[in-house]
Amino acid sequence: MKRTRIVEAVKMTQYGETVNVKGWVRTKRGNKQVNFIALNDGSTINNIQIVADVDKFDEELLKSITTGACLSVTGKLVKSEGAGQAVEIQASEIEIYGLADNTYPLQKKGHSMEFLREIAHLRPRTNTFGAVLRIRHNMAIAIHKFFHEKGFFYWHSPIITASDCEGAGQMFQVTTQNLYDLKKDENGSIKYDDDFFGKQTSLTVSGQLEGELGATALGAIYTFGPTFRAENSNTPRHLAEFWMIEPEVAFIDLAELMDLEEEFIKYCVNWALEHCMDDLTFLNNMIDKGLIERLKSVVSTEFVRLPYTEGIKILEAEIAKGKKFEFPVFWGCDLASEHERFLVEEHFKKPVIMIDYPKEIKAFYMKQNTDGKTVQGTDVLFPQIGEIIGGSVREENYDKLMARIQELNIPMKDMWWYLDTRKYGSCPHAGFGLGFERLMLFVTGMQNIRDVIPFPRTPKTADF
Ligand code: 4AD
């Protein structure tokens, strides 16, 4: 008999019809006459209640059905008398696919997030992770829909690269060399001639540089793929492997870039509100009571647009009034997340798009302002999260870009192709990168970035 997914079964009203569902046992309770089994197949946060009359089934079979076991159940769909569900299934056949004995780690409810990280292979079977992972899928769909509808092309930047887009030296090397027998030249430097690619290569920190090649040919592209950073940041907001969405657009300026950033985030958040209400309601009840309200508020408020210099003035005025921050504030400093969160959560009480940063604290490719001090970079700062987007208008002037590359001592050997975009038919263009898991943190209300990706990679952890 054809299986009905539980997401559909719980909405059915064809009482009396025979249906088949398959899934994992969440709980079982009962008495001498009847057993109640809550079954979940991951298609929804909701379980379906299976009612098994004790005299209809072998006692041993019913006994062996415990939390975590996998079943196929056929039976009549009936209106439920009990509270909490509209329908239930009066079982006529139960087939056990897989038993789960009492070592199954998800016996009780209410495990800590830390414990669940240790069993990341099983945590997708919990309510919380089921909800988070269904929302994650929905956000991915929303992202593709948003850009597709706007005429952007999905562009695949390579994962293995010989250039360091952010110039921060936080790259994981890719090599097939025998690490016990590295070939070195007379100066003691490693020789890459015999390595797989014949040069030093790494996992990409950003698909932007190749994305710019796409934008300056197809007009507007976006990437959506994994990126890697070997930064030793053990924080609830950093992963060593995270997914990034990087649109890159020809012929737009800073104001249009900010419009795109704002419209994009609002579209995604609104998508969650329209398509994930069951899961959001669960997370709102169990994880973060202010979640749905916060999501609605972001969709309906206009983001603040704030030059960096103004932001520094606000923070300095606050410090003069007695406010204490851990890190110092001065023009030229890289804002710490406590500063960003103060501006967003306490001062403006809405998302802030900060622009015109000192060039010293931003990457080489950002368009230089005429003041000689600042660049047209933008960071979108969010409540609870801090930086959710980093982007900029790109320096399209060959000479200015070259001067900056030389100033920063960026190795030119592997950048010739990037410079060619400024040499042949250069054009104004801009783009940004949104950290997918930072968006997920915001949309789910989860507190730690390790809990919005199935298998997090962080310093000293690469299990599963
Ligand atoms: O600000 P970032 O470093 O910007 C870039 O990589 C640009 N090339 C993007 C572009 O203009 N196309 O990173 C962009 C975003 C951050 O705002 C943050 O949301 C996320 O990527 N991010 C991380 N997310 C999780 N873990 C990390 N270690 C992250 N580093 C950056």
Ligand code: MG
């Ligand atoms: Mg950044």
